[in-house]
Amino acid sequence: MKSILVTGAGGYIGSVLVPKLLDKGYAVTAVDRFFFGMDKLKPHPMLTIVNEDCRLLKEEHFIGIDAVIDLVAISNDPSGELFQEITFEINHVARVNTASLAKKMGVGRYILPSSCSIYGFQDKDIIVDETAATNPLTIYAKANERAEQGSLVLADEQFTVVVMRQATVYGYSPRMRFDLAINGMAYGAWKNGVIPLMRDGSQWRPMVHVEDTTDVMLLLLEADAHVVNKEIINVGSNRNNYQLEGLAKEIANALPISVDIEWYGDPDHRSYRVNFDKAERMLSWKAKYTAADGASQIYQKLVNGRLEKTDQTITLHWYKRIIQSPGLVKENKYEDIFTLPMDSLK
Template identity: 65%
Template sequence: MAKTIMVTGAGGYIGSVLVPKLLDLGYKVKAIDRFFFGEEKLQLHPNLMIIKDDTRWLDPNHFAAVDAVIDLVAISNDPSGELFQEATYQVNHISRVNSAIQAQKYGVGRYILPSSCSIYGFRGADEIVDESSETNPLTTYAKANEKAEQGILPLASDDFVVTVIRQATVYGVSPRMRFDLAINGMVYGAWDKGVIPLMRDGNQWRPMVHVQDTTDLMCLLIEADSNIINGEIFNVGSDENNYKLGDLAEEIVRAIPKEITIEWYGDPDHRSYRVGFDKVESVLGWKAQWTATRGALEIYEALESGSIQRTPETITLNWYTELMKWHQIINRLDYKGIIL
């Protein structure tokens, strides 16, 4: 029988790429999400069960007859984490620990926690951090990820395989497109106005990973030898995609076929971390296939063709804020469940 994989945050930027990939590999998928960005991000499929639910109050019965959980759910990115701090800790930390506990209770064999390299925080220019390095989370988003790791890794046992992946900053085309990610935002600015917006001062290091690469790794972990992944942390990215943001912007300028300038904004960004990826390559034999140049061209061509567009929900913080505004308006006008 086909294995059943539960994916939380299934309608999000990474989830909407991962779910079709799992279905193509022959898995059955339980896709759990609030679907803030629309249910149409996932195409109907005979092996797809769409469950509209909130992981903070998730029915434990959803874990029955599940072989693996990929717990993608998160209030995503630093600006959203700072504006919605309580919700970020509830979703990114507490709900994921609770989900891992319920998964173990219901006999789920594997649990994969997608975390973030952002938990490494500020580092010196010459320091390259690996999975054994001390963490230094600077933002609510990063701190919640660290707490989730700390609550979930101790659950690993012979019967419950737990793996944490610390993802680099993700980029690339997705059905739930985001233009508030570094490479995606740079390419949109270049395509739209011939300007790449770049936060000062450009010397901050940031690792990158394409959404296709990180989802490929998640698929690999479902079947990987439990002896080499259980209780382990893997940084997900590549040395080739470790960039100073200023250098990254210059590479995108060279890659895109139009005249582009760089426009600086904001105060200097002190989040700087250069990450080593030897472990994921040597232990799992996995290697990222995408480069920033190839990814930038992918996004540029998709914009040119009209297959992706910058809509309100492609900027996560703006969309969350808009939803909160309309929630308040509707609550004020609602009368016995109706507006008119």
């Protein structure tokens, strides 16, 4: 039986991944500060909870660990722009340190879930693969790229390092997020019969369901090291490359109600269309879900009252709520994590 350490285990992806690992018979050490609650992971005899800041991990955390899946991150561009220094500390420095500690302690495999956002802006006629030049435009994307670079150089015959460049994730999770494109569209359609869409809708964006990307993580744990070591793999599917206006229309057509599109904001200059052939070829894997599947799943849970939108489901809103609630900060000892002055949150 293998023992897996997962950072960010209580987050949007982690709370889907951890139960899958446990179901497969892995022992899991779940590392997180659990900003979004301890209830996202159900107790299990093979689950060990470590409530710790990823920047403070030490050698002893890696004793007996066979593989690391380093999910921890200040997630999404708005949070990254507001918490710039902290984002670089956590998304870049801490993850490279985790990889270094893992290697030092004899861990055999390190999986870094990164992001296709590092492609930034690409010509509309180009479909980028893993060999394409990157063009990160945001703090979040830049920190991911640095984490990739810092961890890949650690790979050797005894220490397998593989990078997953994930498309924009969507779908239901116990730690639900409505600040992700498809999830937000599904909520807007259910709540108001309107899908909010950032202008001008022609920008390309790849998508991947949270169930699909966590399935890839399971495959990478068992994949032949000689096949995946030192590799960067785009994770998503060619079918799930969408121009945002077309994405909104597909979701609207998939739902059993009349839905309008409502434009907002300035044009989004991030646009990238991604080739996912390598993941399918290397791992003999294909994505199971489309945007319509994910939106329909979320819509149905909203209709049935099994899902609701709260401050916790909008990442940046919850980070601000933590800082603006002295009792919450004191109770959970967040002082050293969120250090921005109150004026920056206005």
